[in-house]
Amino acid sequence: MDSMEVNKALxxxxxxxxxxxxxxxxxxxLVHPQELKESAIKIEGVPAxxxxxxxxxTGPAPIAALLASASPEKGEQDVQKLCTVCHTFAEGQPxxxxxxxxxxxxxxxxxxxxxxxxxxxxxxxxxWNYEELNHWLYDPREVVPGTRMAFxxxxxxxxxxxxxxxxxxxxxxxEPLPKVEPAAATSAAAPAAGAAAAPAxxxxxxxxxxxxxxxxKADAEKLCTVCHSFGKGEPxxxxxxxxxxxxxxxxxxxxxxxxxxxxxxxxxWNxxxxNAWLTNPRDVVSGTRMAFxxxxSEKERAEVVAYLxxxxxxxxxxxxxxxxxxxxxxxxxxx
Numbered sequence: 318m319d320s321m322e323v324n325k326a327l328x329x330x331x332x333x334x335x336x337x338x339x340x341x342x343x344x345x346x347l348v349h350p351q352e353l354k355e356s357a358i359k360i361e362g363v364p365a366x367x368x369x370x371x372x373x374x375t376g377p378a379p380i381a382a383l384l385a386s387a388s389p390e391k392g393e394q395d396v397q398k399l400c401t402v403c404h405t406f407a408e409g410q411p412x413x414x415x416x417x418x419x420x421x422x423x424x425x426x427x428x429x430x431x432x433x434x435x436x437x438x439x440x441x442x443x444x445w446n447y448e449e450l451n452h453w454l455y456d457p458r459e460v461v462p463g464t465r466m467a468f469x470x471x472x473x474x475x476x477x478x479x480x481x482x483x484x485x486x487x488x489x490x491x492e493p494l495p496k497v498e499p500a501a502a503t504s505a506a507a508p509a510a511g512a513a514a515a516p517a518x519x520x521x522x523x524x525x526x527x528x529x530x531x532x533x534k535a536d537a538e539k540l541c542t543v544c545h546s547f548g549k550g551e552p553x554x555x556x557x558x559x560x561x562x563x564x565x566x567x568x569x570x571x572x573x574x575x576x577x578x579x580x581x582x583x584x585x586w587n588x589x590x591x592n593a594w595l596t597n598p599r600d601v602v603s604g605t606r607m608a609f610x611x612x613x614s615e616k617e618r619a620e621v622v623a624y625l626x627x628x629x630x631x632x633x634x635x636x637x638x639x640x641x642x643x644x645x646x647x648x649x650x651x652x
Contacts, residue, residue, distance in 0.1 A: 377455035380447050381495040383478035392483030395476055398599060399468075402544070402555055402608040406487055414543055414555070415466065421445050422485050423492045437461040447495050450481050458539070467543035469610050521592050524619035525626070526635050533624030536617055544608075547628060556607065562586050563622070563629035578602040587633065591622050 396406070403415040410417050416429040425444050427434040438461050443449065453460050454477050456470040471477040485491045537547065544556040551558050557570040566585050568575040579602050584590065594601050595618045597611040612618045626632045 376459075377451050377477065378474045380451040380478060380481060381497045383474055384447065384482055384494055385497055387475070387478035387482035389479070389482040389486050391476075392479035392481070395471075395480050396483055398604070398606075399471070399480075399608050399610060402606065403467075408487075418484065419487045422447065422450065422481075422488065435461065435463070435465050437463055447481060447492070450484065451477065454480060465543070467540050468608070469540060469612055471610050472613055521589060521615070521619060522635055524616060525588055525622050528616070528619040528623035530620070530624040530627040533620035533622070534627075536612075536621050537624055540609075540612070540621075549628075559625065559628070561629045561631060563588070563591065563626050563632035565629070565631070576602065576604065576606050578604055588622055588626075588635065591625065592618055595621060 400406075400418075403413055405411065405413060405417045406419055407417075408419045410419070412429060412432050416432040416434070421428070422445055426441055427439045428445075441461060445453075449460075454471050457464050457466045457468055471480065485494075537545075541547075541556075541559075544554055546552065546554055546558045547560055548558075549560045551560070553570060553573050557573040557575070562569070563586055567582055568580045569586075582602060586594075590601075592615075595612050598605050598607045598609055612621065
């Protein structure tokens, strides 16, 4: 093929490309498509898609309206159950694992002289006002990632408000209560009735079987090592050593001073019992001395249980997925 034929072929390709591009530009100018606001084909029984679902609120409810009806007496009871293992509350008392909390509302963060606060809390600065305490007590790790405070938070809004109302009384000159905005008061008082139940997810055995023990160990190190040891033969701390816990009898560690409620409960620590305990220890043993509000994420609980299984040589085999959970023992009749 001579050079003239090659030039003709290249010119034809170039002309075709220019024509194709111009056709697209002209078409865009002539045709103005409109986006459909609803599907052109409707299927019975399937709800129409909306532009965007409203975002669900996360985090704690505003504290002002909750404090208006909070009970300092109930808050003191909650503090006795949750906080006295790590904190003192009377004026002038020394620190424990955590600092003394007398006069906490209105005090600067990292307020107790001589106490070794985490760098994250010291860098945060500011003061402990009502809303700051509200967020801290809801989830300390959300406020200060990496905090050494081994406490998962109080997710119940009313209970958290009761605790803050009690902390307010620990002062010679309590801070004025925050003003309640009308909209906030209405929102706080609105009943939750009629909310649809969340769809059931996989059973706990399935979650444990798929869980990552390494993640569970990391969670345990953040949440539990202040109070518990995990190595074989290690001594107790505030709480008992947890080596071999899965499959062991409740109150299993010789010489440890367990609460009467836990000793009376009896039985063994299987996966489902540990799941219930790690969700909320006080629901299992009312009046337990364990200062821990529980792990609200089922996936995170499954990871912790998977880790506890990895340090439990006598752990029974995992329950089959879908197997019925054992019935909770009946509570003794109150006289």
